[in-house]
Amino acid sequence: MTETISKPRTAEAEGAASSATGGDLLVLAPLRFEARAVRRGLREPASRVVRVGMGAAKAARLSAAGRVVEKKQPASFGAMIVMGTAAGVAPDLKPGDLVVATEVTDGTSVVELPGADLLAAELRRAGLRARAGKMATVPFLVKPSQRSKLAAEGYLAADMETAALLSAADGRPVAVIRAVSDSGLGPGMITGGIAALRSLRKAAPIAERWAAACAQRTVLLAGPRSFCAGVERAIEIVERALELRGAPVYVRKQIVHNTRVVADLEQRGAVFVDELDEVPDGATVVFSAHGVSPAVRDTASGRGLSVIDATCPLVSKVHAEARRFAREGYTVALIGHAGHEEVEGTLGEAPESTVLVEHAADVATLQPRDESKVAYLMQTTLAVDEAADVAAALRERFPQMRAPGSDDICYATTNRQVAVRAVAEDADLVLVAGSKNSSNSVRLVERSERAGTPAYLIDGATDIELSWLSGVSVVGLTAGASAPPAVVSEIIAALSGLGTVTVTERITTTESVQFGLPREVRR
Ligand code: SF4
Numbered sequence: 001m002t003e004t005i006s007k008p009r010t011a012e013a014e015g016a017a018s019s020a021t022g023g024d025l026l027v028l029a030p031l032r033f034e035a036r037a038v039r040r041g042l043r044e045p046a047s048r049v050v051r052v053g054m055g056a057a058k059a060a061r062l063s064a065a066g067r068v069v070e071k072k073q074p075a076s077f078g079a080m081i082v083m084g085t086a087a088g089v090a091p092d093l094k095p096g097d098l099v100v101a102t103e104v105t106d107g108t109s110v111v112e113l114p115g116a117d118l119l120a121a122e123l124r125r126a127g128l129r130a131r132a133g134k135m136a137t138v139p140f141l142v143k144p145s146q147r148s149k150l151a152a153e154g155y156l157a158a159d160m161e162t163a164a165l166l167s168a169a170d171g172r173p174v175a176v177i178r179a180v181s182d183s184g185l186g187p188g189m190i191t192g193g194i195a196a197l198r199s200l201r202k203a204a205p206i207a208e209r210w211a212a213a214c215a216q217r218t219v220l221l222a223g224p225r226s227f228c229a230g231v232e233r234a235i236e237i238v239e240r241a242l243e244l245r246g247a248p249v250y251v252r253k254q255i256v257h258n259t260r261v262v263a264d265l266e267q268r269g270a271v272f273v274d275e276l277d278e279v280p281d282g283a284t285v286v287f288s289a290h291g292v293s294p295a296v297r298d299t300a301s302g303r304g305l306s307v308i309d310a311t312c313p314l315v316s317k318v319h320a321e322a323r324r325f326a327r328e329g330y331t332v333a334l335i336g337h338a339g340h341e342e343v344e345g346t347l348g349e350a351p352e353s354t355v356l357v358e359h360a361a362d363v364a365t366l367q368p369r370d371e372s373k374v375a376y377l378m379q380t381t382l383a384v385d386e387a388a389d390v391a392a393a394l395r396e397r398f399p400q401m402r403a404p405g406s407d408d409i410c411y412a413t414t415n416r417q418v419a420v421r422a423v424a425e426d427a428d429l430v431l432v433a434g435s436k437n438s439s440n441s442v443r444l445v446e447r448s449e450r451a452g453t454p455a456y457l458i459d460g461a462t463d464i465e466l467s468w469l470s471g472v473s474v475v476g477l478t479a480g481a482s483a484p485p486a487v488v489s490e491i492i493a494a495l496s497g498l499g500t501v502t503v504t505e506r507i508t509t510t511e512s513v514q515f516g517l518p519r520e521v522r523r
Helices: 011-018 032-041 056-072 116-125 144-152 162-169 189-213 229-245 259-267 294-302 313-327 341-347 360-365 384-397 411-424 439-450 485-496
Strands: 002-005 025-029 048-051 079-088 098-105 110-112 130-137 155-159 174-182 217-223 249-252 270-273 284-287 306-309 331-335 354-357 374-378 429-433 455-458 474-479 501-507
Touching: 025 032, 025 189, 032 048, 032 079, 032 189, 056 162, 079 162, 079 189, 098 116, 098 162, 116 130, 116 174, 116 189, 130 162, 130 174, 144 155, 155 174, 162 174, 174 189, 217 411, 217 485, 229 249, 229 259, 229 284, 229 313, 259 270, 294 306, 313 331, 313 341, 313 374, 331 341, 331 384, 341 354, 360 384, 374 384, 384 411, 411 429, 411 439, 411 474, 411 501, 429 439, 429 485, 439 455, 439 474, 474 485, 485 501
Parallel strands: 025 048, 025 079, 079 174, 098 130, 130 155, 217 474, 217 501, 249 270, 249 284, 284 306, 331 354, 331 374, 429 455, 429 474
Antiparallel strands: 002 501, 079 155, 098 110, 098 174
């Protein structure tokens, strides 16, 4: 599947946009002092600032028919930013705060600017107070009554030129950074103006960084990616528990390792706790997809808690194997990462018979009760190659070693690793959507790096640092098994704000695994 996300542009703009660099930045600033503040902050000699004058009429005359390019800016440009001051209409904005427009309207039409969140995040990383949101272009200075009306409609700030200037970009990447000079008429207007100009100067080098990241790109989308059957089931269990039993529903540990999923469920009434002593007597508690040890189950039952178990059936399978091997007198070498919730749960099944093996080097120090009775198991979310190396080291020392009945590393982990490798080989950079505590997502980053392609783990588009994208024309994109599919769409939309994006999906296998729900939440 291939899809292109772009804006219409002239042939001249097409050529410039495909080779945008920091030197190709054109800044449009309405007033002399705004243009001067931006110029003082710029570092690249080829960046240009054009003063366009105050008000929509002047702006429209200048941007019409490419006059910004032809008359004021003889050199071509690859990306354009409108920078200036604005009236803050959102009540919590302060003078000097920066607003990056997600959309701009003049009341008759709306222009959307999809990369705004990414630019606002970069400004924040540079230590500036910046927010992405809607902006309005109005014909006159905003009156107090108009401010509250615009604020109620969700606008952050208003100015008098931006809507008329955006067409000057002619399909090239375009952004808007406005610094709040005032949030109402009053004695603070002068100091507010100074704060705004200072912020514009500081924002100028970030604008250049944004322009350097602008380019036409291909996004190679790995398939499969994102939610697995175990994660979908765990989330559905919490949703149904909330629906059937009402909030609050307590969840021991994160239901799955993803900050977005957890924040969303929290908003709907789920309460995440680290241990059962934080759950009130008689309450409903959900055990996470990573599973729990028998000691945790015993505590819950002793306390009379109403338990709904969201442990992934593939994790439960490893628990059952641990119990079986221990019962048969085997020492179980559990290949996994110390401290991971899944590993703690599995170790708890037979603590006296199970020993954790993290690396092949750990094998030499293993002291089983009987060298002829050793078995191994694996955490479900390991790197396939590395886990195989540890298993090989174990087999070399204990040739009679028993293996699990079927692979412990689950289908979703394996499939996502194969898929990310297929895109990493042809990408300049790989972005992995997932949270830092998500084991299978971290493995995807490592898998890309082993294929020789730099990779970054991001919770969402705002974690993308612009410097990563400089000189990058092919971005590999995937998501860990606990990361929502919507994050992938959000990342593609953000990248499309930096230039035309052609999305090509590379599917290495398809998945049809589904797990049933526990009886407590069946309808
Ligand atoms: S990653 Fe594998 S083990 Fe973990 S929840 Fe998904 S299917 Fe289950």
